[in-house]
Amino acid sequence: MKEISYVVNNTLGIHARPAALLAQCCVNFKSQVRIHLGDKVADGDNVLQILALGAKKGDTLRVDIDGDDEEVAAKAIEELLHGAFEEKKPVDVLKIAFFGTKDYDRTFFSELVKDKGQGTYNSDIKYFDSQLGPETAGLAQGYDAVCIFVNDNASRPVVEKLHECGVKLILLRCAGFNNVDLQAAKEYGITVLRVPAYSPYAVAEHAMAILQEANRRLHKAYTKVKDNNFALSGLLGLDLHNKVAGIMGTGKIGQCMARICKGYGMTVLGWDAYPNQALVDEGLLTYVSKEELLKRADLISLHCPLIMGDNGTYHLINDETIALMKDTVMLVNTSRGPIIDPEALIRALKQGKFHAVALDVYEGEDNNVYTDKSDVAITNDITARLQMFPQLVLTSHQAFFTREALQAIAVVTMENARNFNEGNELGNAECKA
Known part of the structure; x- marks a missing residue:
């Protein structure tokens, strides 16, 4: 364990901005960081707890850092604590x-x-x-x-x-x-x-969570058990181990999802307009053409930005691309709704395509997102039709919500x-x- 002692020299004490920067610094490390001021203790990655310490100028903080990367974490935290905040003169609020x-x-x-x-x-x-x-x-x-x-x-x-x-x-x-x-x-x-x-981890973790909910029919299982129905009919899922995951968009979130899939024992394929050779060298994934990924993948996870126009990603998943996929494919979207053509998706679902579909975003969601409509009928045609399918799970644009x-x-x-x-x-x- 590493320990840092720091005397607060800021006239305002540990106010909002240094607390925020310290918390964001600590989030980047595996090590647990604890900040002590007398009998008060705060988690280093929690800005609200740091502010609750009420540290004033002249107070002495003890920072304990314990974990695999404690040396690197301690250096970064010490640099932040002792670094001179070179402020400009106050400007208008x-x-x-x-x-x-x-x-x-x-x-x-x-x-x-x-x-x-x-x-x-x-x-x-x-x-x-x-x-x-x-x-x-x-x-x-x-x-x-x-x-x-x-x-x-x-x-x-x-x-x-x-x-x-x-x-x-x-x-x-x-x-x-x-x-x-x-x-x-x-x-x-x-x-x-x-x-x-x-937090790319938040989005990728949610993608896998709702994908597994759809795959293993956890939403149906929960409702059945609540009704004292313990039969397993309608709940059959698929192993992810030894299956092929297709990651469409290999930025920060796509990379996190690729690592999660790798942890499940999956072979990971990637498709991106700008391939990242470092991911290949690491052994995380193999880049293939869009068509090959669509044909080979058992799980397709969308993490590309929404780009309109020719060669963009608007309706990237459409009748033609769905036709290339396996009938038992699993599809998850935590990126942008219009990447999937909802009419094409619904047509394919009606024809028995897809073992599982998990959508945190979908085209036409705008009037529903972050609103409580529990006491009114759903008039959005896309939302209502998507909810018909037992192998499909919808969440309300919450992948970021940690x-x-x-x-x-x-x-x-x-x-x-x-x-x-x-x-x-x-x-x-x-x-x-």
Whole structure:
């Protein structure tokens, strides 16, 4: 075990920003990090617990690091603790209109913007329950920035209205930006910043979880047992061991999924517009053509971005590509809904194609996502028809939804806001037309 002693020298103590950066640092290591202040203890990867310590200037913290990578972790943490935060002079407080707010958003974001002044995120947030769209864009009047999510609408008319309201920045608290008209934003001088990555593990783990739910019919088994029906009829699944997994899109999330599949004892094939030779050299996967992957894979997991136009990924899974697949194939999508043509999928399901289908996203989900419709009839035709099939599992765009991911989204979003406000480099967070 490694131990670090640190005397807090920040005038504001361990306020939101250093706490956030420390938590994000600790998330990257296998070692357990515990931070002690007197009788109080916080997990190093939990920003809320670190803030709850209430460490003030002059307090002494003891950081215990225990695990396989403790040496590397200790070095990184010590560099962060003792590194000089070279702050610019305070700038005006950035006023942010936060759309589509849920209680879990407030949990992290509210803590991060408590402090004002030098060295802080120096922002004020106004939360709106409504999503951003043509009818609600006027709520941004008088704000410098808007913060939106995957189901908000930042089309050209909305961007025009935001410009009229004086908005200079669109903060996406997600990786995807297909819901933003980047050309319109460019024309009106509005900067668009996203969260390039938060927790690829969260998404990949959810993909395997719902895939196995569909494969082993766990959703049906749960309901049957609740009804005191212990018969096994209708619950037959397939072994994943010794099967072939096809990973379409081998970025960070696709790589995580490939490792999970490898752990199940599967042979992993990859398809990507930009193959990563390092993954081949590592022995993780073998790159093949799209057609070969579709023909050979027993499990197909989609992790590619949504790209419109010729040679894009819009409706990548369609009648023709489904026809290439095995009849017993398992398909999971935690990427973007429109990558699958839902009509083609439903036609194939009606014909007995697919042993299992697991969708966290699907085309036509927008009006359902993050809403409670338990007391109303589902009028969305795609949703209703997908729910007919016993081998299909739907979840509500929740693959990202872990504490670690929410923490990372909040921290990176506020770092983006701070960098914009202070005129710092924006890096790969900036989305350009």
